[in-house]
Amino acid sequence: MNITVCVKRVPDTEARIRISSGGADIERDGVKYVLSPYDEFAVEAALQLVEGAGGGQAAAGPAPLAGGAGTAAGDGRVTLVSFGPEATKESLRAGLALGAHRAVLLRGEPGMDGWATARVLASELEGGDADLVLFGIKAVDDDQQQVGPMVAELLGRPCATSVAAIDVDGGVATCRRAVEGGQEVVELDLPAVVTVTKGRYEPRYASLRGIMMAKRKPLVEKEAPAVEAGLVVERLDLPPARPEGRIVGEGAEAVPELVRLLREEAKVL
Amino acid sequence: MADVLAVAEVTDGALKSVSREVVSAARGIADVLGCAVEAAVCAGSEEVGGVAEGLAALAAQGADRVAGIEAAGWEPGRVDVSAAALAGHIRGRGHAVVVFAATGPGRDLAPRVAAKLGRPLLTDVTGVEVDGGEIVATRPVFAGKALARVRVKGTPALLSIRPNVFAVEDSPREVVSDVVSADAAERPDGYRVRGFEASEGAALDVSEAEIVVSGGRGMQDPSNWHVLADLRDALGETAALGASRAVVDAGWRPHAEQVGQTGKTVTPKLYFAMAISGAIQHLAGMRTSGVIVAVNRDADAPIFGVADYGIVGDVFQVAPRLAEAIRELRGD
Numbered sequence: 001m002n003i004t005v006c007v008k009r010v011p012d013t014e015a016r017i018r019i020s021s022g023g024a025d026i027e028r029d030g031v032k033y034v035l036s037p038y039d040e041f042a043v044e045a046a047l048q049l050v051e052g053a054g055g056g057q058a059a060a061g062p063a064p065l066a067g068g069a070g071t072a073a074g075d076g077r078v079t080l081v082s083f084g085p086e087a088t089k090e091s092l093r094a095g096l097a098l099g100a101h102r103a104v105l106l107r108g109e110p111g112m113d114g115w116a117t118a119r120v121l122a123s124e125l126e127g128g129d130a131d132l133v134l135f136g137i138k139a140v141d142d143d144q145q146q147v148g149p150m151v152a153e154l155l156g157r158p159c160a161t162s163v164a165a166i167d168v169d170g171g172v173a174t175c176r177r178a179v180e181g182g183q184e185v186v187e188l189d190l191p192a193v194v195t196v197t198k199g200r201y202e203p204r205y206a207s208l209r210g211i212m213m214a215k216r217k218p219l220v221e222k223e224a225p226a227v228e229a230g231l232v233v234e235r236l237d238l239p240p241a242r243p244e245g246r247i248v249g250e251g252a253e254a255v256p257e258l259v260r261l262l263r264e265e266a267k268v269l
Numbered sequence: 270m271a272d273v274l275a276v277a278e279v280t281d282g283a284l285k286s287v288s289r290e291v292v293s294a295a296r297g298i299a300d301v302l303g304c305a306v307e308a309a310v311c312a313g314s315e316e317v318g319g320v321a322e323g324l325a326a327l328a329a330q331g332a333d334r335v336a337g338i339e340a341a342g343w344e345p346g347r348v349d350v351s352a353a354a355l356a357g358h359i360r361g362r363g364h365a366v367v368v369f370a371a372t373g374p375g376r377d378l379a380p381r382v383a384a385k386l387g388r389p390l391l392t393d394v395t396g397v398e399v400d401g402g403e404i405v406a407t408r409p410v411f412a413g414k415a416l417a418r419v420r421v422k423g424t425p426a427l428l429s430i431r432p433n434v435f436a437v438e439d440s441p442r443e444v445v446s447d448v449v450s451a452d453a454a455e456r457p458d459g460y461r462v463r464g465f466e467a468s469e470g471a472a473l474d475v476s477e478a479e480i481v482v483s484g485g486r487g488m489q490d491p492s493n494w495h496v497l498a499d500l501r502d503a504l505g506e507t508a509a510l511g512a513s514r515a516v517v518d519a520g521w522r523p524h525a526e527q528v529g530q531t532g533k534t535v536t537p538k539l540y541f542a543m544a545i546s547g548a549i550q551h552l553a554g555m556r557t558s559g560v561i562v563a564v565n566r567d568a569d570a571p572i573f574g575v576a577d578y579g580i581v582g583d584v585f586q587v588a589p590r591l592a593e594a595i596r597e598l599r600g601d
Contacts, residue, residue, distance in 0.1 A: 189459025
């Protein structure tokens with residue numbers, strides 16, 4: 001089984017966001033970048049599915065420590081694809097160190113318009129041999145939560161979103177979707193597209209051997225095709241500061257006053 | 270002038286209240302554009318009549334026309350069928366603007382519809398205006414660490430609104446209720462819903478709740494969560510439990526409850542941060558709440574920097590007293 005995982009490089013969730021002087025972008029200097037956390041779950045899912053050649057078994061226990069030989073065993077291949085700037089290569093190498101086999105960088109600057117991003121990614125994925133294309137459920141920068149299902153439509157493949165666990169058996173992927181109030185079980189005929197959320201998959205750490213081997217794995221770079229964006233960011237602002245709050249008091253004795261304020265001042269009770 | 274379409278949500282045959290927010294937002298846009306609002310939802314042949322009747326309630330928020338879209342092959346959970354039918358309906362009627370709810374089902378549905386129409390989609394919008402005939406909307410990015418003002422080029426403009434942000438406005442009118450059929454064939458094959466397993470606890474999603482009671486590491490142990498569950502119960506049916514990343518990572522609470530940049534961004538009317546210190550990525554996910562109450566033993570905890578009201582103290586003393594006081598207030 002071959003799996004392609006589409007990943008995005010984003011500012012670390014602990015990063016403070018400042019607005020650039022142009023006013024329509026963030027200040028990128030000094031910001032630490034990471035693979036979007038949900039993409040890490042998708043990469044782990046892909047590695048486990050390919051290693052387990054069917055899924056369930058390898059996924060039952062904790063992730064193997066340190067990524068074994070640095071490359072997923074079995075016949076299948078895990079390919080990473082990213083649309084992003086040159087520096088994304090760093091994140092792709094990190095993914096290769098975890099055990100992915102090859103990576104493709106579509107060099108460019110993804111913007112707010114996920115439909116534009118979907119078309120860029122689909123141009124690379126069309127005609128590929130991936131049985132499954134995985135995404136993180138969302139990238140934690142723009143948080144539009146849309147590129148996975150859009151790519152699925154472009155490829156004409158069924159798609160399940162918000163999936164916490166995937167089991168593959170005989171050309172069918174059984175997906176457990178995390179939805180309001182529980183889990184919905186959806187079956188997809190392969191080839192298919194899945195967006196992964198936190199659930200079964202605990203991202204592994206790279207081993208030293210994995211990191212060494214990653215240097216020799218293929219990382220293909222190409223220019224992303226030019227696609228016109230239909231969403232234009234006119235301005236970015238920091239959120240308005242919240243009005244100064246107050247400490248109502250200490251301990252349980254302060255509760256009656258808090259309830260009074262919530263009722264009479266804030267009018268929310 | 271082409272209509273504004275409000276995509277309603279129905280669960281188990283009942284109209285979800287977020288639909289009223291969607292129609293109110295659509296009404297606001299339509300009033301500027303000078304056009305009508307249609308509210309619609311997809312359903313199967315058996316349900317569609319009842320669904321269309323239920324939608325008529327949206328006339329109170331300004332729907333001029335409501336439509337149950339009959340889609341062959343529809344059953345609960347079949348987002349692929351709904352997307353195909355809805356895209357067909359929008360193509361047929363040529364809506365100028367389509368408004369979805371940024372709920373779980375809405376986030377699943379909207380991108381599929383957008384892709385079928387070959388149109389961009391702006392999700393999780395918290396403010397919208399019409400400028401020069403185009404939609405210009407505000408939405409949080411980096412989980413609320415910044416706000417982006419974004420212009421949508423071309424038509425139809427597709428957007429989803431964040432629950433609990435747009436006020437439900439009364440704008441009653443005469444409504445025409447209708448059942449229309451749409452071709453739902455244009456979709457990838459091979460999507461089957463096999464079942465649903467309910468999880469323990471309330472079905473209300475933390476991102477849709479009007480009141481959120483969140484717990485952090487200061488709760489000390491997962492077995493202590495009954496204290497927060499009791500407070501939630503005292504607050505009523507519109508309240509849900511939330512959690513910090515630390516306690517979800519520790520396996521104390523399910524990820525579905527996680528509030529923050531790697532969880533859900535929430536905008537309840539009232540947010541209780543109980544024994545949560547206030548890491549930057551948690552603050553990002555809840556700072557747009559209406560009123561924030563923090564209870565923490567550490568008077569220097571960053572959470573007090575965003576809280577409207579704070580109590581410095583032991584959550585195990587404060588929370589039960591708070592639940593009791595709220596029950597008294599509500600006369601239970």
